[in-house]
Amino acid sequence: VQFQQWGAGLLKPSETLSLTCAVYGESLSVFNWHWIRQSPGKGLEWIGKVTHRGSTDYNPSLKSRVTISIDTSNNQFSLKLTSVTAADRAVYYCARDSPSAAGFWGWGQGTMVTVSS
């Protein structure tokens, strides 16, 4: 599986972070699809997931601001995070899990997002 991530890398406080992850080599209809971020202060943080059926699950600490959606027709999924602050500065990764094993088995290349006025 290969991933291609894209989205705005520089945001102002209060703006909405929007990232998309296209998946190549696998159908979205098999696995669950995740967003994970990595910041210098907090390490790796699981943001949430979307199943191939479109059900979602979010980290409680971000739940009020996060939306993850899936577009099976284009084989991609997306992350939106509203009202960003400097604390949201991080590298954002898309990833997938496996139906037969625990863990995160495939990761995108990561997108650095900076929040600055």
Place this chain on the structure above:
Amino acid sequence: NFMLTQPHSVSESPGKTVTISCTRSSGSIANKYVQWYQQRPGSAPAIVIYEHNRRPSDVSDRFSGSIDSSSNSASLTISRLKTEDEADYYCQSYDNNNQGVFGGGTKLTVL
């Protein structure tokens, strides 16, 4: 929720064996699978151990994982160290809602 605590850094010489610990603050380490990821600079993490002690087919058998219920911790052991093993290592497990939780990471220096 619980935390996974790892040492900030460890170092060892090539050819030696190093062990990185991951201690769960509450709840049994045995109840939820622990995974380990290797992250080299500029790259995304890659899984090296899953479900406590299982190794993906493309990962060297120098990598092994274990858990210790008495200390409520998991360990990643790397034997016959190589300079290419120098990286950050993260443990990961799940909470009761099966949401992912990561340790803070350990920087391994092979010198």
